[in-house]
Amino acid sequence: MMNRIRKSLPGLLVAMTLPFSAPAAAEEPQYPPSAKRAVSFEEDIEPIFRENCTKCHARGKAEGGFRIDVRDLVLIGSDSGIVVETGNSEKSYLTHVISGVDPSTKMPPQGEPLSDEQVGLIRAWIDQGLPWPTGITLGRFKEAEVKPREVIVPAAKAIHSDNPIDHLLVSYFQKNEIDFPDIVDDRRFARRAYLDSIGLLPPPDELKTFLEDDSSDKRTRLVEDLLSRDQAYAEHWITFWNDILRNDFTGTGYIDGGRKQITHWLYESLRKNKPYNQFVCELVDPVTGSEGFIKGIIWRGVTNSSQTPAMQAAQNIGQVFMGINLKCASCHDSFISNWTLEDSYALAGVFSDEALEIHRCDTGTGEHAPIKFLYEELGTIDATLPKAEREEELAHILTDEQNGRFARTIVNRLWARLLGHGLIEPNDEMDREPWDQDILDWLAQDLVDHDYDLRRTLKNILSSKAYQLPSTSWDGQNDEEFIFQGPVVKRMTAEQFRDALCALTDYWPGDLGTDLKIANVIDGETKTRSWMLKRDPFTVAMGRPNRDQINSQRSPYATTLQALELTNGSTLADLLKQGAGRLVSDHGESPEELIHYLFFYGLGREPEQEEVTLISEMMGESLSSESVEDILWGIAMLPEFQLIY
Ligand code: HEC
Ligand code: HEC
Structure with missing residues (x-):
C-alpha cells in the first residue's frame, strides 16, 4: 500500500514509485502531507480550531459527540469512537474528516474547507504527540489582559526620531521584513495634520508659511500649534464623540424628553481638554449637562x-x-x-x-x-x-489605573481615527489581537502617566514617523491579516467635506441642530461648522450616522446613495451655487488668481499649466458665477479632494 511504500522508501524512490501506485491511491485517500517542522499549539493549531471548529465542538456544543475544549476531550473522541491516534496522523480519523476527501464526513461540514497547509499542521501536531500546554482551553474565548503593561522601548538608532512609537515600529518592521519607508512631503503632511487634528484644510497663508519654514522640527511644532487651537479642535473632535456617545440633536426620544443632549458639556470638555479619566467619570457619574449619556433613550412602545x-x-x-x-x-x-x-x-x-x-x-x-x-x-x-x-x-x-483596558480602548480608537485602521480592529472588540501589542501598551501607559491627556496622545501619534509614512489601502476584509505599512487612506467625513467646501468659498450656511452659541473665530466672523447642523440628506449620504446607536467607526466606503446625493441632491448644489457667487464677489478681479487660490486651498498644490489653460478657456475673460460653480464641482468631485491620503 501507498502508506507502507512511502514510509519504507527514501524520497527519490517514492517519486519514482508514485505513478505505479495509482490504483492503490484511489482506494486509500491521499491526505495533504504532514508539516515538516515542530508545531506550536498556540500559534499553529489553536487559531485553526478556534476559527473553524469551536462553534460546534466546544463550550457546551458537542456535534457528533466530539468536543475539542481540552486535550483529554479530543482523546476521548466522538460518538463513534476514538478520532486521533497519537503519533500517527495517517491513521487518525481526524485527518480524514479535516482533509475533506469524503464529502459526507468533511469538517467543517459547510463553507471554506481547511487549506492543505492547515491540514498539514494538524497532522504534524498529531504526529508530534498532540502537544497542548496546560491551562489552555478552547472552552473559553480568548480574553485580553486587563492589567496595564510597561513597555521597554528599544533604542532604534537606524531612524532619526525621538518618538517611542517609531522605535517600536522599527522592531515591528524588522519582524515583518519591511524596510522603513520614506516619509511624505510637507504638503501632504500638512493636509493630513490639519484635517486630522482640527478637521479643516490648511488655509493658503498658513500652508505657505509652513512650506517656506526650513527648520527641522517644524512638523512637530505644527502639530502642537494645531492641537492648541482649543475651539477648532473641539469643533472637529466633537463629531467623533457625538457618534460614540450617541449624542444627536434630533431623533428618537427628544420629543417626549426620553433623551437628553450632552452637547454643551461635551464641547466644553473638549475645548478645555478635560483629562480622559475625569471625562469618563462625569459621563458615568453625571454632573450637570452630562446626564444624557447614561440616561440613554427611552424608546416608545x-x-x-x-x-x-x-x-x-x-x-x-x-x-x-x-x-x-x-x-x-x-x-x-x-x-x-x-x-x-x-x-x-x-x-x-x-x-x-x-x-x-x-x-x-x-x-x-x-x-x-x-x-x-x-x-x-x-x-x-x-x-x-x-x-x-x-x-x-x-x-x-x-477609570482605575489598573484597568489597562480603559486606556487601551481609547488610544486604539484615536489611532484608528488618525491612521485609518486601528491597532486592534474592529475597535469595539478589545479582546482581539493587536497588530502590535507594544505600541498599544506604550500609548496606553503614556496616557495614564500624563494625566490622561488625550491631546498628548494625539500629538504622540501625529508627530510620529508612523503617521507620516506614505498611505496604503486596505480592503478591510480580514483584519487578522492586516500588516501595518503606513496610514490607510480615509475618506473625509461628511463634516470635513462640507467644512472644506464652506471654507473654500467662505460661505457657511446651515440649519442649527444645537442651541450652543459659539462665536466661531475662523476670521473673526461667525461661521457655522457642519457638526452643529441637523442631519440632512447630504450629510447622511456622506456617512453621518443615525446616533440612536453607538457608532464607533464610519464606513470608509463610498456608497451609491452618496454618489446620487452628490450629483443630484439639492443641498450640495445650493452650497456650491451660493459659494460660487461669494467667490466671484471676493475674487472678481482676476480669474487666474482665483484658479490658483482654489487649487492651493482645495488641493494643497498649484494647478498644472494644462489645468490653468483648460479652466481659463472655460471661464473666458471675466468671472461668472456659473463658471466658478463648475470649477467648484470639478474640485469637489476629485478623489484628490475627498480623500485623506
Ligand atoms: C457547523 C458545525 C460544525 C463545524 C464548524 C465543525 N463540525 Fe465537526 N461535526 C459537526 C457535526 C454536525 C458532526 C456530526 C456528523 C455526523 O454525525 O454525521 C460533526 C462531527 C465531527 C467529528 C466526529 C466524526 C465522527 O464520525 O465521529 C469530528 C472528529 C469533527 N466533527 C471534527 C471537526 C473539526 C476538527 C472541525 C474544525 C476543523 C469541525 N468538526 C467543525 C459539525 C461541525
Ligand atoms: C433581544 C434579545 C437578544 C439579543 C440582544 C441577542 N439575542 Fe441571540 N438569541 C435570542 C433568542 C430569543 C434566541 C433563541 C434562543 C433559544 O432558542 O434558546 C437567540 C439565539 C441565539 C443563537 C443561537 C443559539 C443556538 O443554540 O443555536 C446565537 C448564536 C445568538 N443568539 C447570538 C447572538 C449574538 C451574537 C448576539 C449579539 C449580536 C445576540 N445573540 C443578541 C435573543 C437575543
Missing part, C-alpha cells in the same frame, strides 16, 4: 428587557470605554465571548433604582444578579448604597 435604560447604560459603558460587547449577553449568555447574562445584569444593576430581575430572552427568571463590575479584581460596588453613590464607585473602578 413595547421594548425588550435588553433595552431598558439601565441595560443600555451597561452596554454602552462596556462598548465605548472597554471594547466589550454586552449587547450579545443581554438576552442570553453571549455566544461570541465569555460574558454571561448575569454579568450584564450585574453591571446594569448599578443604574437601576430597584433590584433587576434577570430576564432570559425577555422572560423573567426570578433571579437577581448581585451588583458588580465586569472585572471584580478592580474593585467592588456596595449594592446597599443609593444609586448615585454606586455610580460614583463604578466611575472610579472603571
